[in-house]
Amino acid sequence: MKINPELKGILAILLIALLIGILLAGTSGKLEQWGLPWFTGEKITDKIIFVSDRSGSRQVYSMNLDGSEQKQLTTGDIKILSAPAISPAGNRIAFVGMSGRSTQVFAIHATGGSPRALTASGHSKRLPAYGPNAKSLSYIESGRVFVAELS
Numbered sequence: 001m002k003i004n005p006e007l008k009g010i011l012a013i014l015l016i017a018l019l020i021g022i023l024l025a026g027t028s029g030k031l032e033q034w035g036l037p038w039f040t041g042e043k044i045t046d047k048i049i050f051v052s053d054r055s056g057s058r059q060v061y062s063m064n065l066d067g068s069e070q071k072q073l074t075t076g077d078i079k080i081l082s083a084p085a086i087s088p089a090g091n092r093i094a095f096v097g098m099s100g101r102s103t104q105v106f107a108i109h110a111t112g113g114s115p116r117a118l119t120a121s122g123h124s125k126r127l128p129a130y131g132p133n134a135k136s137l138s139y140i141e142s143g144r145v146f147v148a149e150l151s
Helices: 005-028
Strands: 047-052 059-064 092-099 102-109 125-130 136-141 144-149
Touching: 092 125, 102 125
Parallel strands: none
Antiparallel strands: 047 059, 092 102, 125 136, 136 144
């Protein structure tokens, strides 16, 4: 059977677009949210994640299971208030932090960086936890449990 050359060209363009889309979704963390933890970058499955004030303010750190290679993951003026929660794929870390007078749920990549706020309300928050499929994040705010869909 002979395939029309125009159809071959269209199929090739669609295949290239699909591959580029998967690559971009993977590097942005979207594949983890879709339940496909591929291309999600460095993982912290063999690390201990903890909070310490050794730098003068409470920050998130990682270290190997034997205590070696300790690394500060968070930077900036956010005071860490909770134990970190690690995503199921091991490539994101969520925690409650205080910026100014407001507590929010923040997240960083497993390799560290500037925290990104995931919540916006001014009420007190605590105990962030990723859902098993990494599509949601739960936390307690003002005595009530909230579940946020990650997008």
